[in-house]
Amino acid sequence: MVNMSVNLGGLHMKNPVTTASGTFAAGLEYSDFIDVAALGAVTTKGVSLNGWEGNASPRIAETPSGMLNSIGLQNPGVNHLIQNEIPWLKAKGASVIVNVSGHSIDEYVQVIEALEPHPVDAYEVNVSCPNVDAGGMTMGCSPVSVGQVVQKCRCATSRPLIVKLTPNVGDITEIAKAAEASGANAISLINTLLGMAIDARTRKPKLARVVGGLSGPAVKPVALRMVWECSHAVSVPILGMGGICTGEDAVEFMLAGATAVAVGTANFTNPHASADVVDGIRHYCEMYGVKDVNELIGALEC
Amino acid sequence: MSGLFDEMGEVKQNLQVGPNLYLLSMLAPKTASKILPGQFVHMQISTNPAHVLRRPFSIYAANPENGMIDILYQVVGSGTREMTFWQAGDKAPMISPIGHGWTLSDDIHKALLVGGGVGAAPLYMLCVALCKSGVQVDVALGAGSSNSLVCLDRYNELAMPKLRVLCATDDGSYGISGFCTSIAQDALQCAADSDAPYDYVATCGPEPMMKIVANLAHTANVRCEVSLERRMACGVGACLSCVVDTKDGKKRACVDGPVFDAQELLW
Numbered sequence: 406m407v408n409m410s411v412n413l414g415g416l417h418m419k420n421p422v423t424t425a426s427g428t429f430a431a432g433l434e435y436s437d438f439i440d441v442a443a444l445g446a447v448t449t450k451g452v453s454l455n456g457w458e459g460n461a462s463p464r465i466a467e468t469p470s471g472m473l474n475s476i477g478l479q480n481p482g483v484n485h486l487i488q489n490e491i492p493w494l495k496a497k498g499a500s501v502i503v504n505v506s507g508h509s510i511d512e513y514v515q516v517i518e519a520l521e522p523h524p525v526d527a528y529e530v531n532v533s534c535p536n537v538d539a540g541g542m543t544m545g546c547s548p549v550s551v552g553q554v555v556q557k558c559r560c561a562t563s564r565p566l567i568v569k570l571t572p573n574v575g576d577i578t579e580i581a582k583a584a585e586a587s588g589a590n591a592i593s594l595i596n597t598l599l600g601m602a603i604d605a606r607t608r609k610p611k612l613a614r615v616v617g618g619l620s621g622p623a624v625k626p627v628a629l630r631m632v633w634e635c636s637h638a639v640s641v642p643i644l645g646m647g648g649i650c651t652g653e654d655a656v657e658f659m660l661a662g663a664t665a666v667a668v669g670t671a672n673f674t675n676p677h678a679s680a681d682v683v684d685g686i687r688h689y690c691e692m693y694g695v696k697d698v699n700e701l702i703g704a705l706e707c
Numbered sequence: 708m709s710g711l712f713d714e715m716g717e718v719k720q721n722l723q724v725g726p727n728l729y730l731l732s733m734l735a736p737k738t739a740s741k742i743l744p745g746q747f748v749h750m751q752i753s754t755n756p757a758h759v760l761r762r763p764f765s766i767y768a769a770n771p772e773n774g775m776i777d778i779l780y781q782v783v784g785s786g787t788r789e790m791t792f793w794q795a796g797d798k799a800p801m802i803s804p805i806g807h808g809w810t811l812s813d814d815i816h817k818a819l820l821v822g823g824g825v826g827a828a829p830l831y832m833l834c835v836a837l838c839k840s841g842v843q844v845d846v847a848l849g850a851g852s853s854n855s856l857v858c859l860d861r862y863n864e865l866a867m868p869k870l871r872v873l874c875a876t877d878d879g880s881y882g883i884s885g886f887c888t889s890i891a892q893d894a895l896q897c898a899a900d901s902d903a904p905y906d907y908v909a910t911c912g913p914e915p916m917m918k919i920v921a922n923l924a925h926t927a928n929v930r931c932e933v934s935l936e937r938r939m940a941c942g943v944g945a946c947l948s949c950v951v952d953t954k955d956g957k958k959r960a961c962v963d964g965p966v967f968d969a970q971e972l973l974w
Contacts, residue, residue: 427946428941428945428946429945430944430945430946434941434943434944434945434962435943435945436709437709437710437711437712437943438711438713450945450947458957459947459950459957462937462938462949462950462951463937463938464938464947464948464949464950465760465938465939465940465946465948466938467758467759467760467786469757470756470757470759471759472759472760472940474940474946474948476946476947476948479947479950479957621759622756622759650756670759670940671759672941672945673759673760673761673940673941673942673946674751674759674760674761675751675800676713676802676941676943677713
């Protein structure tokens with residue numbers, strides 16, 4: 406038997422696999438395909454205090470080996486999550502990471518405060534969404550503003566605090582260090598890469614918001630590189646993501662330094678993807694005589 | 708959602724039936740027995756990682772007895788182009804049965820179905836169901852030219868006594884010269900003038916066409932349902948890619964639709 410459990414900055418996960426925020430809602434929609442309790446955790450869709458409408462349509466476009474999205478964090482607000490999704494996830498026996506969004510530092514804090522009385526296992530602070538005009542990536546591009554938001558969130562909770570980083574910066578390790586110094590228990594990366602797609606026939610952008618976030622296998626090499634860089638820059642554990650479709654992809658992220666991984670766009674290709682990745686990691690460990698999945702973390706030989 | 712499953716479909720036939728139009732017949736017994744008129748499947752069209760997204764396809768016909776489903780598809784991009792190379796024996800997984808289909812209520816007595824282009828296909832199962840319930844059904848089909856009216860034969864072959872099929876082509880090569888919206892307008896007017904107005908309109912096709920039909924139905928005070936097409940990622944209601952503006956806020960075309968009451972939409 407392979408030990409599959411990992412500790413992501415105080416969050417005990419039965420295996421290293423969670424879902425990437427925004428690709429899985431809170432899991433109910435996937436319940437015909439996935440037992441949410443079989444995952445290391447479920448990371449819920451980004452939630453704000455009173456809910457947001459999101460962006461105009463079209464909101465997605467397929468690109469080679471990837472996709473662009475500009476959903477814009479459409480969500481019904483934190484109370485909806487508290488009343489509906491969190492009780493459902495807990496009844497199913499899932500570990501819950503809530504992705505926290507805000508237009509201001511105060512809003513991030515207010516969302517966490519609203520969630521504190523409820524059974525949430527960890528928070529993922531979203532300072533990296535490229536599809537909103539305030540908050541998100543606008544806060545995640547400078548070490549100073551990341552430090553500020555993480556510090557305020559840190560004061561609001563003693564639960565594991567994961568900070569999700571944007572790759573759309575010059576040096577992601579500077580942002581990672583700022584998050585760590587301000588009290589983050591873990592960092593997650595990467596959010597999507599800012600991109601665009603154009604329809605040459607109509608001379609129009611394929612997304613209504615013109616630009617959007619690129620995800621899927623196309624971004625995996627960038628994500629691996631950034632996980633590897635950050636793993637040498639900070640000592641807090643890393644939740645790695647970006648184009649993971651298989652157990653082998655996940656193992657590559659762990660070798661690069663990730664303690665846990667998230668499956669995102671692959672859920673769209675294959676609704677069983679997150680569970681398949683758990684099985685794939687276990688299969689890899691069995692095949693290569695790895696007794697404890699933790700042995701893989703940072704075990705890249707170079 | 709509940710009641711969704713992922714079924715491996717097996718291609719039995721994949722024929723070009725018109726300009727850029729293909730008829731795909733697949734063995735997918737579970738889907739064939741569960742799918743309702745207006746619902747769709749979300750199919751993984753390639754194992755090539757270049758295509759990360761599945762493609763939603765309406766079901767043209769389903770036969771629970773032999774387990775076959777038919778999909779009429781138009782080549783619009785690299786994904787559907789790749790599908791044209793599918794041969795008998797090829798396999799593709801599909802999530803099904805997805806979505807809120809056409810409303811088949813007992814209070815429908817006389818229906819008008821308006822299909823533009825490949826929009827004729829998602830209306831076919833509805834037509835069959837309505838005819839079987841004894842509803843009087845008028846069908847208006849539109850296409851660019853006679854060789855694009857690829858669903859016409861199947862509608863005619865139904866040969867139901869209370870079924871009437873009328874056609875319009877842009878070039879006048881079959882039926883009236885013009886758009887199927889003209890047929891719809893005349894039909895609604897005639898029915899209103901007689902003592903037997905329609906009590907249900909269903910339409911599927913290009914969105915500008917559906918808007919005209921919805922407006923005509925609204926003017927005639929007849930309930931109208933439309934089937935919307937949106938770019939989709941998950942197909943199960945999770946990702947919020949396919950949202951539609953409605954009087955009741957944003958709704959998901961995949962699981963809250965694809966069929967909506969036209970009066971509900973802000974479009």
